[in-house]
Amino acid sequence: MTIKSFIPPKRTLMGPGPSDVSERVLQALARPTIGHLDPSFVGMMDEMKSLLQYAFQTGNDLTFPVSAPGSAGMETCFVNLVEPGDKVIVCQNGVFGGRMKENVERCGGVPIMVEDAWGEVVDPNKLEAALKANPDAKVVAFVHAETSTGVQSDAKTLTELAHQHDCLVIVDAVTSLGGTPIKVDEWQIDAIYSGTQKCLSAPPGLSPVSFSARAADVIKSRKSKIQSWFLDLSLVMGYWGGGAKRAYHHTAPINNLYGLHEALVILQEEGLENAWARHAFYHQALRAGLEAMGIRFLVKEAHRLPQLNAVTVPDGVDEAAVRQTLLQDYGLEIGAGLGALAGKVWRIGLMGHACNENNVLYCLEALDKVLGKMNAPIKAGTAVVAAQEVLAKQAV
Amino acid sequence: MTIKSFIPPKRTLMGPGPSDVSERVLQALARPTIGHLDPSFVGMMDEMKSLLQYAFQTGNDLTFPVSAPGSAGMETCFVNLVEPGDKVIVCQNGVFGGRMKENVERCGGVPIMVEDAWGEVVDPNKLEAALKANPDAKVVAFVHAETSTGVQSDAKTLTELAHQHDCLVIVDAVTSLGGTPIKVDEWQIDAIYSGTQKCLSAPPGLSPVSFSARAADVIKSRKSKIQSWFLDLSLVMGYWGGGAKRAYHHTAPINNLYGLHEALVILQEEGLENAWARHAFYHQALRAGLEAMGIRFLVKEAHRLPQLNAVTVPDGVDEAAVRQTLLQDYGLEIGAGLGALAGKVWRIGLMGHACNENNVLYCLEALDKVLGKMNAPIKAGTAVVAAQEVLAKQAV
Numbered sequence: 001m002t003i004k005s006f007i008p009p010k011r012t013l014m015g016p017g018p019s020d021v022s023e024r025v026l027q028a029l030a031r032p033t034i035g036h037l038d039p040s041f042v043g044m045m046d047e048m049k050s051l052l053q054y055a056f057q058t059g060n061d062l063t064f065p066v067s068a069p070g071s072a073g074m075e076t077c078f079v080n081l082v083e084p085g086d087k088v089i090v091c092q093n094g095v096f097g098g099r100m101k102e103n104v105e106r107c108g109g110v111p112i113m114v115e116d117a118w119g120e121v122v123d124p125n126k127l128e129a130a131l132k133a134n135p136d137a138k139v140v141a142f143v144h145a146e147t148s149t150g151v152q153s154d155a156k157t158l159t160e161l162a163h164q165h166d167c168l169v170i171v172d173a174v175t176s177l178g179g180t181p182i183k184v185d186e187w188q189i190d191a192i193y194s195g196t197q198k199c200l201s202a203p204p205g206l207s208p209v210s211f212s213a214r215a216a217d218v219i220k221s222r223k224s225k226i227q228s229w230f231l232d233l234s235l236v237m238g239y240w241g242g243g244a245k246r247a248y249h250h251t252a253p254i255n256n257l258y259g260l261h262e263a264l265v266i267l268q269e270e271g272l273e274n275a276w277a278r279h280a281f282y283h284q285a286l287r288a289g290l291e292a293m294g295i296r297f298l299v300k301e302a303h304r305l306p307q308l309n310a311v312t313v314p315d316g317v318d319e320a321a322v323r324q325t326l327l328q329d330y331g332l333e334i335g336a337g338l339g340a341l342a343g344k345v346w347r348i349g350l351m352g353h354a355c356n357e358n359n360v361l362y363c364l365e366a367l368d369k370v371l372g373k374m375n376a377p378i379k380a381g382t383a384v385v386a387a388q389e390v391l392a393k394q395a396v
Numbered sequence: 397m398t399i400k401s402f403i404p405p406k407r408t409l410m411g412p413g414p415s416d417v418s419e420r421v422l423q424a425l426a427r428p429t430i431g432h433l434d435p436s437f438v439g440m441m442d443e444m445k446s447l448l449q450y451a452f453q454t455g456n457d458l459t460f461p462v463s464a465p466g467s468a469g470m471e472t473c474f475v476n477l478v479e480p481g482d483k484v485i486v487c488q489n490g491v492f493g494g495r496m497k498e499n500v501e502r503c504g505g506v507p508i509m510v511e512d513a514w515g516e517v518v519d520p521n522k523l524e525a526a527l528k529a530n531p532d533a534k535v536v537a538f539v540h541a542e543t544s545t546g547v548q549s550d551a552k553t554l555t556e557l558a559h560q561h562d563c564l565v566i567v568d569a570v571t572s573l574g575g576t577p578i579k580v581d582e583w584q585i586d587a588i589y590s591g592t593q594k595c596l597s598a599p600p601g602l603s604p605v606s607f608s609a610r611a612a613d614v615i616k617s618r619k620s621k622i623q624s625w626f627l628d629l630s631l632v633m634g635y636w637g638g639g640a641k642r643a644y645h646h647t648a649p650i651n652n653l654y655g656l657h658e659a660l661v662i663l664q665e666e667g668l669e670n671a672w673a674r675h676a677f678y679h680q681a682l683r684a685g686l687e688a689m690g691i692r693f694l695v696k697e698a699h700r701l702p703q704l705n706a707v708t709v710p711d712g713v714d715e716a717a718v719r720q721t722l723l724q725d726y727g728l729e730i731g732a733g734l735g736a737l738a739g740k741v742w743r744i745g746l747m748g749h750a751c752n753e754n755n756v757l758y759c760l761e762a763l764d765k766v767l768g769k770m771n772a773p774i775k776a777g778t779a780v781v782a783a784q785e786v787l788a789k790q791a792v
Contacts, residue, residue, distance in 0.1 A: 002664070003443045003447055003660075003661055003664060004661065005420075005424065005657075005661055006427075006440045006443065006654060006657050006658070006661075007427065008427050008428055008429075008430045008434075008436060008437070008440075008654070009430065009434075010428055011428065011430050011431065011434065013430070013431060015431055017647065018429050018430075018431060018647065018650060020428075020429070021428070021429040021651075024401075026425075026426040026427070026428065026429075026651075027426055028402070029425040029426050029651055030422040030426035031402075031403065031404050031422070032407065032422065033414050033416070033417040033422075033593075033599050033600075034404045034405065034407045034409070034414075034729075035407065035409060035411055035729045038404075038407065038729065040405050041404070044402045044404075047399045047402065050399060051399055067464055067465055067468075068626065069463055069647050069648070069649060070646070071625065071645075071647075072463075072464060072468075072626045072646075074625075075624065075625060075626045099625065103625055105621070106622070106623050106624065106625055107623075197429075197647055197650075203429050203649065203650055203651040203652070204429075204648065204649050204650055205601060205649030205650075205651070205652050225502060226502070227502050227503075227623050227624075228471065228502065228623075229467065229471060229495065229498050229502055230468045230470075230471045248734070250465050250467040250468075251413065251414065251465050251466065251467075251591070251593055251600040252465070253465065253599065253600050253601025253652065254414060254593075254599055254600055254601075255417075255422075255425055255601075255652070255655070256599070256601050256649065256651070258402060258404070261401075261402050262401055262402070264399075265400065265401055268398070268399060327434070327435075333430075333431045333434065338644070
């Protein structure tokens with residue numbers, strides 16, 4: 001056995017994440033590792049908190065990146081807020097609502113499912129009915145931006161309903177943070193988690209979370225011990241919230257945090273509203289191109305996530321062969337369908353650093369050529385022109 | 397608020413970890429992010445498994461890096477192998493045995509503690525007595541290399557005893573992997589976890605683990621669901637063990653994995669035995685210098701970890717002021733005491749890339765000068781010469 005250094009191929013990442021990471025963020029990753037208790041590192045952590053508070057639009061003190069990917073951020077919310085026997089209303093309209101249900105069960109909680117079709121938003125009426133039928137529910141959990149379908153639910157309305165029935169809310173914002181509006185304080189979200197590898201365009205491996213004072217109080221007044229030591233916020237708070245007297249809990253992923261810090265500095269430089277507008281704008285260009293080709297969106301227009309475009313595979317097309325050709329011939333990654341949508345849709349991401357004019361045109365041209373060669377039922381040669389018409393309208 | 401890019405200071409990391417990361421590994425971190433299901437990435441994962449099997453000296457199929465720091469590797473072992481009501485004998489001789497106890501309790505297990513003084517090895521006789529007194533125990537857990545004290549216990553003997561009483565073993569090898577011999581197959585260890593930021597000199601954020609076939613069988617025949625979704629090996633195996641048909645579980649920390657891969661390639665190039673010998677050799681040089689100064693080791697000679705030197709703070713010395721001066725004036729990080737040893741010891745690491753002649757001499761010179769200025773009760777001006785005498789004997 002002699003294994004050599006791994007040199008990854010250059011890709012254009014337009015799947016459901018990870019998204020392309022900018023050279024600035026990659027270079028930040030390569031800065032010298034320092035100790036996790038170094039005063040200089042501690043200063044960086046304080047900045048990280050401010051930057052994440054900005055991204056989440058919150059003043060929540062308990063705002064930090066969990067030292068593991070988004071799934072661990074999800075688990076952090078559930079293990080800290082759900083105790084054995086607690087009723088949790090889980091709204092499911094895709095893969096990630098199902099994962100929430102798994103989390104509730106593993107905490108000993110009782111999930112009450114509110115189901116909507118994949119590709120539809122969470123229906124507030126169904127949630128309200130579930131709240132009325134379960135006056136003893138403690139938590140409502142839903143996915144703001146379903147990565148498996150590209151649909152965006154109305155987090156503000158769902159949160160208001162939950163609060164009217166005295167429930168806390170847990171929100172999955174893995175794919176929305178930095179790409180579409182999230183206003184944690186204005187919407188009064190109690191617990192929220194996200195990922196770094198979507199619209200923030202940092203490498204995967206960290207999960208930004210934020211907890212309201214109300215959620216922190218619930219954690220402090222738990223009857224049972226939190227089942228995870230690694231994700232126990234009463235311990236983690238001593239490290240991320242301790243100011244000068246930070247207590248050692250675990251060794252933070254130093255270099256990954258450099259990368260996230262740089263990605264958040266870039267977001268701050270652009271401005272959150274500008275980032276949202278950019279995602280919306282390039283989505284319109286991509287959409288024009290796809291529709292000109294005759295490719296249809298899975299999700300109704302009003303509910304689409306600009307950063308994740310789930311489109312139906314044209315009839316008779318071998319979707320896996322298309323993705324393979326895009327990867328091999330164009331170095332372009334787009335996503336397959338997940339779960340019930342496997343084989344039926346593609347998921348085209350326009351996230352963070354990858355959400356730009358070049359990528360829109362490159363993706364449309366590549367799809368046009370690959371599908372054209374396969375004699376797929378599309379209008380070949382129309383996509384790029386249609387997108388360029390939208391792009392020409394760009395005010396900036 | 398305007399936050400700028402974070403430029404860390406250049407440090408020499410000679411604490412209990414993270415250790416200095418080489419330029420080669422830092423550059424690997426900065427390679428372009430690709431998708432976690434990219435065929436090219438999947439090939440890298442296969443290599444990673446081989447490289448970790450080499451480092452652990454095992455053929456275990458279930459060998460991979462958990463996507464989070466060492467504490468999560470510990471939790472992976474416990475949540476998968478311990479079910480509610482299971483008796484687990486936990487040997488404690490420092491901080492990390494205490495963390496194991498926490499893990500057992502949070503899994504609903506019943507910890508039976510075998511206590512030894514901090515700085516002493518785990519006593520096999522005490523373990524044997526506990527095994528005899530608890531014939532229904534299912535698991536024995538101990539720390540091979542206690543990062544809080546610098547002591548190395550006899551993993552082979554402890555594992556044999558556990559097996560004689562039909563118990564599985566869980567071994568903490570966070571600080572030992574790559575620095576001192578670990579032979580997972582020869583010693584028949586059932587479950588082991590480590591970290592990347594110690595003797596492998598990759599950044600923190602991943603936890604290499606390995607499970608024997610026997611341990612995998614125990615996981616497969618569990619009566620209860622694993623309490624953590626993120627760390628559930630029956631799910632993770634589908635991703636790391638799935639070969640060509642890998643199932644999506646969570647998004648792996650891509651760039652961190654590039655770094656670990658490169659660090660393991662470096663280990664393979666040097667050779668595991670050579671790496672162990674290098675740690676032993678520079679430890680002797682550091683030791684000669686420290687002893688010449690009059691600084692005493694916490695741990696008996698036969699049980700010392702070469703890569704983590706816990707030494708007692710000379711009488712009357714403000715240990716925190718010494719560390720602060722080393723950091724400010726020399727950019728040198730050494731570790732403080734943890735838990736019961738806080739304020740009483742320093743922990744000087746010689747781990748991985750940081751275990752070299754320059755660092756030994758730099759650390760001794762810096763300590764000598766800082767302690768000398770403080771009029772500490774040491775023999776000033778002797779340390780470097782004493783270390784050089786040992787270094788001159790180097791055969792290579």
